[in-house]
Amino acid sequence: MIRTTDATQINFREKFDLKGKVIVISGACGLIGRAFCEAVAQFGGHVVAADIALAKPAVFAEDLEKRNGVKCLGLEVEVENKDSVLKLKEAALAEFGRIDGLVTGHQNKTHLIFEPFENVSEENWDKVVEVNLKGTFLLCQVIGSYMAEQRSGSIVNIPSTYSVVAPNQNLYKGTKMGCPAAYSASKGGIDALSQYLSSYWAAKGVRVNMIxxxxVWNNHEEQFEKNFSNFSPMERMSYNHEVAPALIYLLSDASSYVTGNNMLVEGGWTAW
Ligand SMILES: NC(=O)c1ccc[n+]([C@@H]2O[C@H](COP(=O)([O-])OP(=O)(O)OC[C@H]3O[C@@H](n4cnc5c(N)ncnc54)[C@H](O)[C@@H]3O)[C@@H](O)[C@H]2O)c1
Structure with missing residues (x-):
């Protein structure tokens, strides 16, 4: 790090540049993952777009590469399976020879099918916790350990507002939606794991933050959007392209002294 008090020596634009950096993004083909990949590629980063086979990450990465003129790679992964995560790391290293950033943007969708807490099956609980929390643990363990050895890297994990506060049950009135406890619990685990790793790896040059x-709007049913607007200080839902700029900050040298941070991109939801 440049040791100076003279800010005129600093090119602040360059601090946000991701040129030449290799960023692994899980859940890359999802709603927010897609915006993450696009933003990273636009800032010059090489994206390793990782998702389940069904999401066709190779096709997605090919398009991304064509649009942005940076080498990208699409790889199939099941984040809850250690062998699969090890293969992801090896394939990324075989192609690029380095990994500079890890973004864990995957999630299990079981939480969208609301089950009252009293009836939650063990099977559903395990699946959500396995994909969301264990998947994040494995990606951090396999790729984060590589970064710690390399003595540099940035990890960005994705918890949820519902690991910060409880869901307001009135939000779901008149809709088919809901937020089951397993989702909140798995996301709370991601928050705690990220805090833990931020101090564990701080002296090794690996920063661990959260967004x-x-x-995030995805053609939600009208009643839900109305309810949401009533409870939101900004009186609207957000868009995936409003989340992704935070990622550029956290992955790049612009945030070189930031670790253990949870950047809330939630329109002030928890401010009141
Ligand atoms: N959308 C929101 O409003 C919102 C709010 C708070 C937090 N989040 C979090 O942000 C992240 C992204 O959300 P999203 O809305 O883009 O979700 P999404 O459902 O659109 O995308 C999730 C992606 O994860 C992939 N995935 C599922 N299981 C996987 C597995 N076993 N291995 C690897 N990949 C797997 C899916 O194929 C999909 O592409 C999630 O962690 C979510 O919990 C989203």
């Missing part, structure tokens, strides 16, 4: 998105 908490909230109410």
């Amino acid at each position: 908490t998105p909230h109410g």
Whole structure:
């Protein structure tokens, strides 16, 4: 790090540049993952777009590469399976020879099918916790350990507003939606794991931060959008392209002294 008090020596634009950096993004083909990949590629980063086979990450990465003129790679992964995560790391290293950033943007969708807490099956609980929390643990363990050895890297994990506060049950009135406890619990685990790793790896040059998105619009049912607007200080839902700029900050040298931070991109939801 440049040791100076003279800010005129600093090119602040360059601090946000991701040129030449290799960023692994899980859940890359999802709503927020897609915006993450696009933003990283636009800032010059090489994206390793990782997702389940069904999401066709190779096709997605090919498009991304064509649009942005940076080498990208699409790889299939099941984040809850250690062998699969090890293969992801090896394939990324075989192609690029380095990994500079890890973004864990995957999630299990079981939480969208609301089950009252009293009836939650063990099977559903395990699946949500396994994909969301264990998947994040494995990605951090396999790729974060590589970064710690390399003595540099940035990890960005994605918890949820519902690991910060409880869901307001009135939000779901008149809709088919809900937020089951397993989702909140798995996301709370991601928050705690990220805090833990931020201090564990701080002296090794690996920064670990979080982005908490909230109410990202995806053609939601009208009643839900109305309810959401009533409870939101900004009186609207957000868009995936409003979440992704925070990622550029956290992955780049612009945030070189930031670790253990949870950047809330939630329109002030938890401010009142
Ligand atoms: N959308 C929101 O409003 C919101 C709010 C708060 C937090 N989040 C969090 O942000 C992240 C992204 O959300 P999103 O709305 O883009 O979700 P999404 O459902 O659109 O995308 C999730 C992606 O994860 C992939 N995935 C599922 N299981 C996987 C597995 N086993 N291995 C690897 N990949 C797997 C899916 O194929 C999908 O592409 C999630 O962690 C979510 O919990 C979202």
